[in-house]
Amino acid sequence: MRMENVVLAISFMVFLATALHAINVEMKEPIVKSISDGETVELGTIGPGQTLALTVKGTEIGKGGLQANWGVLGVLEVPPGWQGFDSDVYAKNMKATIKADPNAPDGVYVVKLILTECENKTATCEFQQGLGQITFYGKIKISRDVMKTAVPQVDVTTGVGQPARYPVKIENKGEANDIFEISVEGVPAWEFKKRVYVAAGETLNTFYEIVPNEEKEYKPTIIIKSISSDSLMHKYDVHLISKSDVIGDIRATKNGVLLFPSTLEPLYSLMGILGYLIQ
Structure with a gap:
C-alpha cells in the first residue's frame, strides 16, 4: 500500500509540474x-x-x-x-x-x-x-455574403463634360481587410476605375463619377468588386442623362470639373456656388 501511495504521489507531482509549465x-x-x-x-x-x-x-x-x-x-x-x-x-x-x-x-x-x-x-x-x-x-x-454594397441614387442628370456623381456604400462584414474596385460599363470612352480600402468590419461611404462627353441618355452599369476575387462582385444598373444647357452646367459644376483654364477659375468658382443654390 505504501509503494502504491508513493507511485500515485510521484505521478501527481509529474502531472502538476507539466500543468504548471504548460x-x-x-x-x-x-x-x-x-x-x-x-x-x-x-x-x-x-x-x-x-x-x-x-x-x-x-x-x-x-x-x-x-x-x-x-x-x-x-x-x-x-x-x-x-x-x-x-x-x-x-x-x-x-x-x-x-x-x-x-x-x-x-x-x-x-x-x-x-x-x-x-x-x-x-x-x-x-x-x-x-x-x-x-x-x-x-x-x-x-462566404460570399461578407460584401454588402448599395448605390442609393441611381438617376443623375448632368451637363456634357460635367461629372455625374453616384453615391456608393461598401460594407466589409468579414474578418479580412480588403480593397474594392468601382468601375462602370455602358459609357463610351469612360474607363475610370476607383479603388478604396475597407477594413474588416467597417463600412465606407464614397462616390463614383461618370463624365459624359456628349448630350445623350445613358443606361450604364456600376460594378463594385473585391480585387481578391471576381466571386465578390455586385452590379447596379443606373440612369444618366447629359444635357447641354446653362442651368444644368451650373448645377453640375458644384461636383467639380476635371480641367479648365486658370483664367476662368473665378468664373467656375462662382458657378460652383450657384450650383448649390439651384436645385
Whole structure:
C-alpha cells in the first residue's frame, strides 16, 4: 500500500509540474484568445480570395520566469488552392497570413499552424528558453455574403463634360481587410476605375463619377468588386442623362470639373456656388 501511495504521489507531482509549465499562446488577431497546444480555434468568416491575418504575441514567460521570444509563427497545412505565409522571425507580434482560393466554394475550412521557439517552422532545435512549440488548428468560414454594397441614387442628370456623381456604400462584414474596385460599363470612352480600402468590419461611404462627353441618355452599369476575387462582385444598373444647357452646367459644376483654364477659375468658382443654390 505504501509503494502504491508513493507511485500515485510521484505521478501527481509529474502531472502538476507539466500543468504548471504548460505554455499558452496569446492570439491578438482576428480574435483575442488564449490558445493551448492541439486546440482548434474559430477564426471567423472571409470571402473567396481574401487574406486573413493571424497575429499572436511574440513573447512569453519562459524558463526561470524570464521573458522568452518565440521564433516564428508558421503555416503548416492549408486546403488545396490556398496559400499560407509565415510570420517574420522573432517579431514582437507574430503575424502569419492565409489567402483563400479565389474560387473556393462557401463552407468551413481547416488550417494548421505552429508557433515554435525555433527560427524555422520545420526545424528541430534545443528549446533553451523553455517555450518549446505549440501546434493548433484554425477553422475559417468562406462566404460570399461578407460584401454588402448599395448605390442609393441611381438617376443623375448632368451637363456634357460635367461629372455625374453616384453615391456608393461598401460594407466589409468579414474578418479580412480588403480593397474594392468601382468601375462602370455602358459609357463610351469612360474607363475610370476607383479603388478604396475597407477594413474588416467597417463600412465606407464614397462616390463614383461618370463624365459624359456628349448630350445623350445613358443606361450604364456600376460594378463594385473585391480585387481578391471576381466571386465578390455586385452590379447596379443606373440612369444618366447629359444635357447641354446653362442651368444644368451650373448645377453640375458644384461636383467639380476635371480641367479648365486658370483664367476662368473665378468664373467656375462662382458657378460652383450657384450650383448649390439651384436645385
